[in-house]
Amino acid sequence: MLLQNWWYTTLLNSKTDYCPPLKEHMETDVLVVGAGMAGLHAALRLVEAGKNTVLVERNICGGSSTGKSAGFLTPDSELELHQILRRYGLEDGAKVWNIAVEGVKRVVANVTQYQMKCDLLEQDSLFVGLGKAGKKSVYEEAAAFQKIGYPTQVYEGAALKRINPGKGYMAGIRTGKTYAVNPLLYAQELKRILVQKGVRIYEGTPVTHMEGHKACTHMGSVTAKNIIFCIDKMRPTVSRISEQVYHAQTFLTISEPLDPNEIKQLFPEGDFMCWDSKLVYSYYRLTGDKRILLGGGSPLTTFLPLDVTSPTVIKRVIRDFKNRFPFLKHQEFMQYWPGRIDTTKDLVPIVTHDPKSPYIQYVLGCVGLPWATFCGDYAARKVLDPTLQSHDKFLRIDRPFFVPMPLQKLMGKMTAFSFNILYSKYFQKNRKRSA
Numbered sequence: 001m002l003l004q005n006w007w008y009t010t011l012l013n014s015k016t017d018y019c020p021p022l023k024e025h026m027e028t029d030v031l032v033v034g035a036g037m038a039g040l041h042a043a044l045r046l047v048e049a050g051k052n053t054v055l056v057e058r059n060i061c062g063g064s065s066t067g068k069s070a071g072f073l074t075p076d077s078e079l080e081l082h083q084i085l086r087r088y089g090l091e092d093g094a095k096v097w098n099i100a101v102e103g104v105k106r107v108v109a110n111v112t113q114y115q116m117k118c119d120l121l122e123q124d125s126l127f128v129g130l131g132k133a134g135k136k137s138v139y140e141e142a143a144a145f146q147k148i149g150y151p152t153q154v155y156e157g158a159a160l161k162r163i164n165p166g167k168g169y170m171a172g173i174r175t176g177k178t179y180a181v182n183p184l185l186y187a188q189e190l191k192r193i194l195v196q197k198g199v200r201i202y203e204g205t206p207v208t209h210m211e212g213h214k215a216c217t218h219m220g221s222v223t224a225k226n227i228i229f230c231i232d233k234m235r236p237t238v239s240r241i242s243e244q245v246y247h248a249q250t251f252l253t254i255s256e257p258l259d260p261n262e263i264k265q266l267f268p269e270g271d272f273m274c275w276d277s278k279l280v281y282s283y284y285r286l287t288g289d290k291r292i293l294l295g296g297g298s299p300l301t302t303f304l305p306l307d308v309t310s311p312t313v314i315k316r317v318i319r320d321f322k323n324r325f326p327f328l329k330h331q332e333f334m335q336y337w338p339g340r341i342d343t344t345k346d347l348v349p350i351v352t353h354d355p356k357s358p359y360i361q362y363v364l365g366c367v368g369l370p371w372a373t374f375c376g377d378y379a380a381r382k383v384l385d386p387t388l389q390s391h392d393k394f395l396r397i398d399r400p401f402f403v404p405m406p407l408q409k410l411m412g413k414m415t416a417f418s419f420n421i422l423y424s425k426y427f428q429k430n431r432k433r434s435a
């Protein structure tokens, strides 16, 4: 298996141009730093509102988490709906869920409006429960969906086998209005649209440090009235706020194309995106050119501070997958790649102003493409309307965390984040909080 991101291979068919690095000193209304899902959507909102906008990106647009992702476009993320409702209560929980729903809608609307070529597929989602605990999760999810009035269908026994013959699945819940996309092509297509609209974009241009309103890069600088940071793996040299984010590591692999018979066996009644109920879950879907995109991780590597590039973890994920679907035992997986997802301690993003430099905003720890889409857009809307606060209550930085900062300093980041994330996912309950 090659250590290579399949989405980069698919770029060879795309018609987007590289935007060369910044080599001058310039001024603008708004600078967006980082061109993942969050930064690209921030720039789109700003340019559509007539702002003079510059976007600088360390790699290529979409070159980090966004372009390494599996492209599942669903409101579901690391937090399941029943976990969100337990934590926020029904009314606020529905608002939090709608953040991701809005994110999905925005991406789909862009693809349609700008006729982007990014392999967007409408695919239902199927969350499958393993064992008794998994079955319980499925029913908890079903009850949560019912509470917010979202249509779903629950499957068990023979009915489940008819749509998903995987061994060991005890129950499944299916939701609609979800999509799959080639996330790197989407990012590159959005870059093309932004350039057409007048955004000045510089790829291969990391911001190294700030001097007041000036963002400095290797060979140039951008001075802006407002600055939005939408970057991952932030270093303390950019801002001490980097203490608020850590990462989780997961792996993906892509198969050779399946033939129609194999597809029929894997998805007897039509395809969908699927993930299971394990703590470190596995997930798979069919791409437009009929390959299996399969992802997963391991408890040991998820929160490791180091990048793991060996194929050991993904090979285990492939083996498990083949055990569940023995008719695919012969199937070759050609390429694999690891990726890190930035996260906050409670899995909900932070959108905040810098306390000392209020013209700077940070969008941090967006776990999921739809969340990043919404949060980048939200930060841009806050530039356009400084009184906007509609979602601050959920996204603010000064919300209480289970492991507070002084304790984090004692425990170390890896332990503090692991504990806090487990707490937020499985135990955190709704307590009345002030807005």
Ligand SMILES: Cc1cc2nc3c(=O)[nH]c(=O)nc-3n(C[C@H](O)[C@H](O)[C@H](O)COP(=O)(O)OP(=O)(O)OC[C@H]3O[C@@H](n4cnc5c(N)ncnc54)[C@H](O)[C@@H]3O)c2cc1C
Pocket (backbone or CB within 6 Å): 033, 034, 035, 036, 037, 038, 039, 056, 057, 058, 059, 060, 061, 062, 063, 064, 065, 066, 067, 068, 069, 070, 071, 072, 073, 074, 205, 206, 207, 208, 230, 231, 232, 233, 250, 251, 252, 295, 338, 339, 340, 341, 342, 365, 366, 367, 368, 369, 370, 372
């Ligand atoms: C393997 C994997 C699979 C995933 N699968 C899914 C999925 O199926 N569905 C889903 O919803 N989510 C998925 N995710 C999560 C999703 O990819 C992220 O949550 C989302 O892309 C975050 O977007 P972002 O814009 O916040 O961050 P990023 O996409 O990481 O964007 C940040 C950008 O900032 C740039 N940058 C960093 N530092 C600097 C600097 N100093 N100067 C300039 N630029 C800088 C980076 O190069 C990067 O392009 C997956 C993630 C991984 C890793």
